[in-house]
Amino acid sequence: MKRAWVAAAAALVLAVLALVASFPGGRADLSSPEDTAFLWDGLYLGKQTFADVPYVSTPYEVVHEMIRMADVRADDVVYDLGCGDGRLVIEAARLTGCRGVGVDIDGELIALCRSRAKAAGVDERTRFVTQDFFETDVREATVMLIYLLPEINLRLRPKFLREMKPGSRVVSHVFDMGDWRPDARSLVGWRSVYLWVIPANVTGDWSWAPAEEPGQSHTLRIRQDFQRIRGELIRAGGRIGISAPRLSGDRITFHVVQDVGGVPVRTQYEGVVEGNTITGTVVSGSGVRAVRWHAVRDPSTAGRIDEGPRISELSRD
Ligand SMILES: C[S@@+](CC[C@H](N)C(=O)[O-])C[C@H]1O[C@@H](n2cnc3c(N)ncnc32)[C@H](O)[C@@H]1O
Structure with a gap:
């Protein structure tokens, strides 16, 4: 019950952010992210283009917990669908030596990801793509790190189960996958982090x-x-x-x-x-x-x- 309330509250926050971000004239220049206005860690109210989920970044302590829960190793390929400023992919590549792919519908965020990856020294192991994530082929992903919305998780769920290999891991910040129960859950402050292992089909x-x-x-x-x-x-x-x-x-x-x-x-x-x-x-x-x-x-x-x-x-x- 408590979990449902937390999810509903978080969905409301993201919905409010989506509304604010859609106001005309509210766009800032993402090419110099240091100049952009943040109300608090992770909440960006500047320029953005979004289709299904507004841009709200994951705080770094949660990023690190997601990487830990997914047990990311050097031979993994980490994907983030809706990658924002690329921090999940960049941090995973920097800390573990893995390869990574970030996908976002906002081309300016993708440009920001590329410059951040270069600054972090992981540009040769990471790739950032401007694309609608429903169109993304995720067959090479061995780890999926996401921060989206409950209904988007549900829409992506069949894709993960169909395309990702058994044993691959999906980790989601705040939102779960409906009746697909997680294999593990942890808390960072009030934020839930969920882990699922892709099961083989043995029916x-x-x-x-x-x-x-x-x-x-x-x-x-x-x-x-x-x-x-x-x-x-x-x-x-x-x-x-x-x-x-x-x-x-x-x-x-x-x-x-x-x-x-x-x-x-x-x-x-x-x-x-x-x-x-x-x-x-x-x-x-x-x-x-x-x-x-x-x-x-x-x-x-x-x-x-x-x-x-x-x-x-x-x-x-
Ligand atoms: C909540 S943010 C998460 C950012 C990042 N993953 C993080 O955790 O810091 C969601 C991101 O999804 C992107 N997005 C929304 N709809 C999309 C779509 N249909 N295809 C690709 N990206 C999308 C938004 O532009 C935004 O950057």
Whole structure:
């Protein structure tokens, strides 16, 4: 409830800023940012062109928390859609050695980003593009840092899930992603910072021939709601629900407990998802020997992960 109020209040602040920034004659020269008027840190009431979100910059303590939460490394490619003065991308590149791309609809802000990147010594590892971010191809982004608005996050959400690779991270300042629950959240003063890890799509029916039962076939039927999964194992002896299912990026783990002659025997599965295959290991019983696990999905059974049945509706039968 409190979170909803904070989000609503922040949306109102941004809406007021949008209105003020749209007044004619209110435009200042962004080529000399030191001369522009700030009411307080991050609030710029000078010249701007915007389409969907007004320009309000992220305070540096939040920038640093976003970079920390995303666990940005030198081999990452960090994107900021609606990059403003470029501080998220520039600071990530400066602190970690990563590459970065900033996209903004305002060409003057993009010119400012380029001069700031040069001054910070990261211009060779960063790129700034004047573009509507709904048109941006984000397939190379391994980290997405954003400060937008709730409905814009929701409009970009399918794009992130479709284009970014499993295991990539999305970090948002203040606003969440609706019913896509974050994997982590932290607070910097009153400001929330949210982290999501892009999950692999594991929906559908996965089959394999178990080493211990020659001639048999096992099928794992998975239903998925963003990163949350539930499933059942279908084999000659019937169906059995999987326990402790977990999906983090492209890594899936779960176990199955079967009754063998009145004794519960636990089998642990873990694997890496790549398209329509899962490759990993199965450990049964006492756990002394790990057997290779290679499951293949029937592609016709795969569904979407952001508009399927809610996890609460998934059957346990
Ligand atoms: C709230 S500011 C965030 C600035 C920066 N990311 C930060 O956190 O400091 C949002 C930015 O999005 C830009 N923007 C708004 N609509 C856009 C669109 N459709 N395409 C690209 N940029 C857009 C605005 O010009 C503004 O700079």
